[in-house]
Amino acid sequence: MAGTEQTVHPDGRVELTDRAAIADSRYANAELAPTRMSERKWTTYNYTALWMGMAHNIPSYLLASGLVALGMNWLQAFLTITLGNLIVLVPLLLNSHAGTKYGIPFPVFARAFYGIRGANLPALLRAFIACGWFGIQTWIGGQAIYTIVGELAGSGWSNAATISGQPWTLWLSFLFFWALQMWLIWRGIEGLRRFENWAAPLVTVAFLALMIAILVKAGGLGPILDQPSKLGWDADFWKIFAPALMGMIAFWATLSLNMPDFTRFGKGQRQQILGQIIGLPTTMSFIALVSIITTSGTVLVYGSAIWDPVELTTKFESPVVVTIGLVMAILATMSCNVAANVVSPSYDFANALPRFLNFRTAGLLTGIIGIVIQPWRLIADPSIYIFVWLSFYGGLLASVAGVLIAGYWFVDKTNLQLAGLYLPGSRYWYNAGWNWRAVVATALGSVLAVGGAYSAPGAGPFPEDGLIPFLQPLYDYSWVVGLVAGFVVYLALTLPASRRSTATTQATAGI
Numbered sequence: 001m002a003g004t005e006q007t008v009h010p011d012g013r014v015e016l017t018d019r020a021a022i023a024d025s026r027y028a029n030a031e032l033a034p035t036r037m038s039e040r041k042w043t044t045y046n047y048t049a050l051w052m053g054m055a056h057n058i059p060s061y062l063l064a065s066g067l068v069a070l071g072m073n074w075l076q077a078f079l080t081i082t083l084g085n086l087i088v089l090v091p092l093l094l095n096s097h098a099g100t101k102y103g104i105p106f107p108v109f110a111r112a113f114y115g116i117r118g119a120n121l122p123a124l125l126r127a128f129i130a131c132g133w134f135g136i137q138t139w140i141g142g143q144a145i146y147t148i149v150g151e152l153a154g155s156g157w158s159n160a161a162t163i164s165g166q167p168w169t170l171w172l173s174f175l176f177f178w179a180l181q182m183w184l185i186w187r188g189i190e191g192l193r194r195f196e197n198w199a200a201p202l203v204t205v206a207f208l209a210l211m212i213a214i215l216v217k218a219g220g221l222g223p224i225l226d227q228p229s230k231l232g233w234d235a236d237f238w239k240i241f242a243p244a245l246m247g248m249i250a251f252w253a254t255l256s257l258n259m260p261d262f263t264r265f266g267k268g269q270r271q272q273i274l275g276q277i278i279g280l281p282t283t284m285s286f287i288a289l290v291s292i293i294t295t296s297g298t299v300l301v302y303g304s305a306i307w308d309p310v311e312l313t314t315k316f317e318s319p320v321v322v323t324i325g326l327v328m329a330i331l332a333t334m335s336c337n338v339a340a341n342v343v344s345p346s347y348d349f350a351n352a353l354p355r356f357l358n359f360r361t362a363g364l365l366t367g368i369i370g371i372v373i374q375p376w377r378l379i380a381d382p383s384i385y386i387f388v389w390l391s392f393y394g395g396l397l398a399s400v401a402g403v404l405i406a407g408y409w410f411v412d413k414t415n416l417q418l419a420g421l422y423l424p425g426s427r428y429w430y431n432a433g434w435n436w437r438a439v440v441a442t443a444l445g446s447v448l449a450v451g452g453a454y455s456a457p458g459a460g461p462f463p464e465d466g467l468i469p470f471l472q473p474l475y476d477y478s479w480v481v482g483l484v485a486g487f488v489v490y491l492a493l494t495l496p497a498s499r500r501s502t503a504t505t506q507a508t509a510g511i
Helices: 044-055 058-069 074-102 106-114 120-153 168-186 189-218 221-225 235-251 253-258 269-302 309-313 319-341 343-352 359-372 382-411 436-450 469-475 478-509
Strands: 006-008 014-016
Touching: 044 269, 058 074, 058 235, 058 269, 058 309, 074 106, 074 235, 074 253, 074 269, 074 382, 106 120, 106 343, 106 382, 106 436, 120 168, 120 253, 120 319, 120 343, 120 359, 120 382, 120 436, 168 319, 168 359, 189 269, 189 309, 235 253, 235 382, 235 478, 253 343, 253 382, 269 309, 319 343, 343 359, 382 436, 382 478, 436 469, 436 478, 469 478
Parallel strands: none
Antiparallel strands: 006 014
16 A cells, blocks of 8 residues: 555654545544644653642542441551552553554544544443543532632532532532533643643642641541551441552553553653652552541541542632642642543544544543533542442453453564554454454453442442342452453453455465
């Protein structure tokens, strides 16, 4: 096919030699096209700062404080979160490789295995989950704004008339914060990079200040660390540990798929790998430790675990302290939300309608869906947050990760035809744009992972004995089940066909 050659640079990164080859394709636009080498300038610091911004946020804090609220002591909660992030780092780095090598975002990467049209299945699945996260983060940021204004304006603001169970001033704060984030995403990916670079360190300082304030009130670190676990280390702990670990892994399951959206801008594999190794496990362990110490301290100071940092900040008497703390909370939320929950679905929605949606308009669509999902319901309870929301979608996305890892590393051995990812009739067109093998592997992996979803009586939307009762035991390990099932099924369906194709090609060449 004329004009579809690709240039392999000495460091292994690949660039499309002639971009005109895909210019007229209905499956390409400016955002989805491979990144030019001149645009690939993110350094190790940029990726470290990106993860600091994404990890140092209120939902990350809620992740750790939620485990304390469920009965774990500081050591149990810390080990659970740290182990979860070390595990999820593996598929995250494996899928990041393609973004750096080929300069492509996640939905284009998925085309190699799901088909040019079929890639919309994993892309939209990931996009709608990101919309849910965007809504959750925006609601939290709106709460912080509502609280700040209440401290300054008085009870007239805080005790305003209610609409649908919430003060109308809270709804106004929510919508204002939503608009602020839409403005940031309208500035584009480069504006996001600059924002992350200066916001991330400020957020870290804010969380440390909150922890120190609680330590002073609690009388130091000793009383906090001496608190026993309500679960012990026997069956009660292990019953919660497995699903909690899956929730910790699932927290970044979305990024383990779509990290190519960011690594496509990397200067090289070393920069993105080192930046992510420094960024994810260390920053998540740090925020977990800060959150655990702070939440455990609230048990001593206030008599019960306050797992929401916005609520905790309001306990301080000084309006200046409250305002500074909540401004930092707003920065933390914006830093994570725009990077983790708007960039990806913007690419994903644009992939579905590349001729009608670009990065900015798709970002606006993400924001609208994030409101429709009603995020305030998802974070009303730590059990719903960890065991329903995180565990369920984690199992779904894990099956997609299994397909991508199997296809890229074991079937194609990291070798892709760059132009073919955008052109009908290429090797990635499969059958009418769909690869049924990837769809079957994803569907089967998802059913095995979440088909047994269950909830304790009165603690969630699922039946007590599971949606599919005989699969109930697998739900406690939803992410692992989904990853392994998607990986194994895709290889089982693809490798025999791949070997037959290779044998046919060799036989033809020998005629």
